[in-house]
Amino acid sequence: MQIPLQDSAYIDLHIHSTASDGSLTPVEIIETAKKAGLRAIAITDHDTLDGSVEALQYQHSSGIEILPGIEISANFDFGTMHILGYLIRLDDVSLRQTLKVIQEGRASRNIQIIKRLQGLGIDISHDEVSEASGGGQIGRPHIAQVLVNKRIVQNIDEAFNKFLRKGRPAYVKRYRLAPAEAIQAILRAGGVPVLAHPFTLNEKTEGGLDRILADLKQDGLKGVEVYYPDHGPDLTAQYQRLAHRHELLMTGGTDFHGTAKPGVYIGIGKGELRIPYRLVEALKQSASQTPS
Numbered sequence: 441m442q443i444p445l446q447d448s449a450y451i452d453l454h455i456h457s458t459a460s461d462g463s464l465t466p467v468e469i470i471e472t473a474k475k476a477g478l479r480a481i482a483i484t485d486h487d488t489l490d491g492s493v494e495a496l497q498y499q500h501s502s503g504i505e506i507l508p509g510i511e512i513s514a515n516f517d518f519g520t521m522h523i524l525g526y527l528i529r530l531d532d533v534s535l536r537q538t539l540k541v542i543q544e545g546r547a548s549r550n551i552q553i554i555k556r557l558q559g560l561g562i563d564i565s566h567d568e569v570s571e572a573s574g575g576g577q578i579g580r581p582h583i584a585q586v587l588v589n590k591r592i593v594q595n596i597d598e599a600f601n602k603f604l605r606k607g608r609p610a611y612v613k614r615y616r617l618a619p620a621e622a623i624q625a626i627l628r629a630g631g632v633p634v635l636a637h638p639f640t641l642n643e644k645t646e647g648g649l650d651r652i653l654a655d656l657k658q659d660g661l662k663g664v665e666v667y668y669p670d671h672g673p674d675l676t677a678q679y680q681r682l683a684h685r686h687e688l689l690m691t692g693g694t695d696f697h698g699t700a701k702p703g704v705y706i707g708i709g710k711g712e713l714r715i716p717y718r719l720v721e722a723l724k725q726s727a728s729q730t731p732s
């Protein structure tokens with residue numbers, strides 16, 4: 441990884457809390473990040489601002505910088521496209537309205553997944569899933585957790601591979617924004633839209649990624665998540681190149697989910713990640729240029 445050695449303050453800009461499918465509350469995340477010696481974090485829950493809203497209440501008392509964040513799933517037929525949004529206005533009416541529509545689509549999809557599992561002869565109820573979510577937004581990882589608890593599968597991965605992922609019998613598509621809509625929703629809320637973990641697009645060639653990034657940039661994309669636990673040295677270098685070529689800023693984070701994603705730790709990912717604070721400065725500069 442080409443990070444200069446003089447960087448000594450580190451960050452983690454991709455963290456999930458109990459407001460979506462993470463296992464730590466925002467407060468527990470802040471405490472863990474402080475123990476890890478991080479200077480800044482962002483809680484980027486799937487399709488909800490609740491995690492960031494709660495975390496921001498501790499901005500002043502916590503002694504760590506907390507950037508408002510979110511992660512929005514976009515429609516992309518060939519793979520998974522997630523758009524991170526940083527420094528958004530958390531009270532933005534238009535963004536909140538958009539998220540409400542997404543959340544309703546998610547809720548009706550969850551009911552259909554549970555029905556499908558029941559149709560496969562599995563004893564599972566919405567109440568059990570709701571309990572597994574701890575009161576936050578329900579996602580497939582919570583359904584997977586119930587399947588693990590009931591020993592129908594051995595672990596979360598097996599639940600996805602057997603039942604929940606695309607192409608499996610309990611998979612149900614949910615309403616998603618088009619990439620341009622997700623990007624615009626973030627821009628309208630004064631935020632900085634960033635393409636999350638580009639490898640999940642399933643586009644292996646640099647030329648293909650070039651075209652996707654050119655399109656997303658046209659739509660208003662401002663950055664790429666370059667530093668990520670699953671990006672080895674080659675992918676990291678490729679994403680750095682792409683970011684330079686398309687004049688996109690670079691971000692990084694661990695995608696920490698706690699027990700829902702074992703072996704990934706706040707700030708360090710699988711152990712080696714160190715993401716320098718200077719990336720936050722570029723983000724702030726970009727946000728200050730977004731018309732409000």
Ligand code: AMP
Pocket residue numbers: 461486578579580581596597600601605697
């Ligand atoms: P949902 O937002 O409800 O569609 O659930 C998607 C979330 O499930 C992702 O953000 C991941 O946290 C998790 N996930 C997706 N695929 C897998 C997998 N194969 N194994 C474990 N977790 C997964």
Ligand code: FE
Pocket residue numbers: 456461486697
């Ligand atoms: Fe997740």
Ligand code: FE
Pocket residue numbers: 511522636637
């Ligand atoms: Fe993601």
Ligand code: ZN
Pocket residue numbers: 454456484511695
């Ligand atoms: Zn994530």
